[in-house]
Amino acid sequence: MTYRISSDFLAQHNAREQRRLDADYDALAGMLQCRGGDIEALVSLAAGFSVALPSWGVGTGGTRFARFPGKGEPRNVFDKIDDCGAIHQLTRATPGVSLHFPWDRTTDARALREAAQQHGLHFDAVNSNTFQDAAGQEHSYKFGSLTANDPAVRAQAVAHNIDCVELGHALGSKGLTVWVGDGANFPGQHNLRGALERYLESMRAIYAALPADWLMYIEHKLFEPAFYATTIADWGTSFACATELGPKAKCLVDLGHHAPNTNIEMIVARLAQFGKLGGFHFNDSKYGDDDLDSGSINPFQLFLVFNELRDAAVREGDAFKPAYMLDQSHNVTDPIESLMTSAVEVQRAYIQAALVDAQALSHHQKNNDALMAAQTLKQAFRTDVGPILAMARLRNGGAIDPVGCYRASAYRDHKRAERPQAAGASSSGIV
Numbered sequence: 001m002t003y004r005i006s007s008d009f010l011a012q013h014n015a016r017e018q019r020r021l022d023a024d025y026d027a028l029a030g031m032l033q034c035r036g037g038d039i040e041a042l043v044s045l046a047a048g049f050s051v052a053l054p055s056w057g058v059g060t061g062g063t064r065f066a067r068f069p070g071k072g073e074p075r076n077v078f079d080k081i082d083d084c085g086a087i088h089q090l091t092r093a094t095p096g097v098s099l100h101f102p103w104d105r106t107t108d109a110r111a112l113r114e115a116a117q118q119h120g121l122h123f124d125a126v127n128s129n130t131f132q133d134a135a136g137q138e139h140s141y142k143f144g145s146l147t148a149n150d151p152a153v154r155a156q157a158v159a160h161n162i163d164c165v166e167l168g169h170a171l172g173s174k175g176l177t178v179w180v181g182d183g184a185n186f187p188g189q190h191n192l193r194g195a196l197e198r199y200l201e202s203m204r205a206i207y208a209a210l211p212a213d214w215l216m217y218i219e220h221k222l223f224e225p226a227f228y229a230t231t232i233a234d235w236g237t238s239f240a241c242a243t244e245l246g247p248k249a250k251c252l253v254d255l256g257h258h259a260p261n262t263n264i265e266m267i268v269a270r271l272a273q274f275g276k277l278g279g280f281h282f283n284d285s286k287y288g289d290d291d292l293d294s295g296s297i298n299p300f301q302l303f304l305v306f307n308e309l310r311d312a313a314v315r316e317g318d319a320f321k322p323a324y325m326l327d328q329s330h331n332v333t334d335p336i337e338s339l340m341t342s343a344v345e346v347q348r349a350y351i352q353a354a355l356v357d358a359q360a361l362s363h364h365q366k367n368n369d370a371l372m373a374a375q376t377l378k379q380a381f382r383t384d385v386g387p388i389l390a391m392a393r394l395r396n397g398g399a400i401d402p403v404g405c406y407r408a409s410a411y412r413d414h415k416r417a418e419r420p421q422a423a424g425a426s427s428s429g430i431v
């Protein structure tokens with residue numbers, strides 16, 4: 001039996017934090033009441049929010065220079081599920097796990113499904129991987145996968161994606177996220193139009209294999225590993241491909257996959273307007289695809305994204321359900337602490353956006369009062385909704401202070417003892 005934080009330990013930790021939370025909560029409730037807000041409604045909203053964990057995120061990440069492994073890292077997908085379980089236990093906001101094949105491949109889907117259920121977890125979208133060569137595969141992806149010139153390489157990449165769908169289906173997943181690094185490093189290396197035509201032909205074959213209730217998420221990224229021309233570089237290409245493929249194909253926005261200073265909230269608004277916003281990979285960045293913790297660099301941008309999602313939800317109603325996933329690489333922190341903090345940051349942006357006075361905003365927009373419109377957003381963004389999030393966690397059986405509770409439990413030390421270093425241990429990656 002592997003170590004788990006006991007419910008008694010969690011309850012004792014919460015008992016020590018309760019007084020401070022109650023004081024903060026009462027103060028915030030009073031403040032919101034003066035503005036005509038209802039804190040209980042916001043707690044319910046927060047309690048219903050969830051963002052999926054990336055299985056690859058619980059291992060220490062790395063850069064192309066080096067990886068500095070942490071102690072007690074997960075050695076296989078079952079260890080990863082245990083760590084995801086601990087994150088969900090304390091945050092109560094991360095019931096979904098997004099797997100990555102072949103890193104998380106298992107021959108016993110039933111055992112994996114049961115392991116997840118024991119932690120109250122389910123499987124979110126699965127991710128295919130044709131940006132590196134798997135051990136023993138016949139053809140190399142050095143010159144592309146779904147867009148490769150060689151039809152045998154394309155066929156292998158298509159077969160891998162269909163294999164991911166079948167594995168995911170056996171695990172109860174409902175979606176496939178496809179990101180390919182395909183592209184060119186030199187002008188002239190690719191026929192730019194021809195590469196996209198081959199991509200679409202490959203994607204049509206994968207699309208045809210999707211179960212009826214599945215979605216396909218097309219993830220774009222500006223550059224890297226292709227440094228001259230990436231085939232699916234931007235949301236426009238992603239949108240065109242999703243439109244070509246059909247209603248089960250949608251666009252996935254990874255916040256780090258744009259040029260610096262790109263207005264991502266506007267991309268979100270466009271995709272939502274035309275029914276193609278499939279979901280998100282949340283992270284933060286300063287320079288490129290940095291995969292830093294969500295909300296750690298530009299929390300205002302995250303808030304503005306959620307402000308557009310709030311607007312879209314009002315317009316589209318219950319049918320509007322984008323998939324929320326984290327996609328980060330943790331190089332200098334304990335991945336469990338980073339993922340807990342990040343899930344809370346995304347949840348925070350969601351609740352801050354819910355605080356926006358939509359009526360006042362609309363009024364200021366109609367009156368061309370730019371200053372007051374901006375102030376309306378800022379007022380919501382500046383509100384410290386921490387006590388709302390903590391109360392939602394507490395009522396859902398989680399921790400008032402997830403990182404504090406995690407550290408006090410010495411979870412990582414237990415795992416260090418349980419998980420002796422094995423060859424080919426933790427798989428993690430940047431996608």
Ligand SMILES: [Mn+2]
Binds near residue numbers: 219
């Ligand atoms: Mn991603």
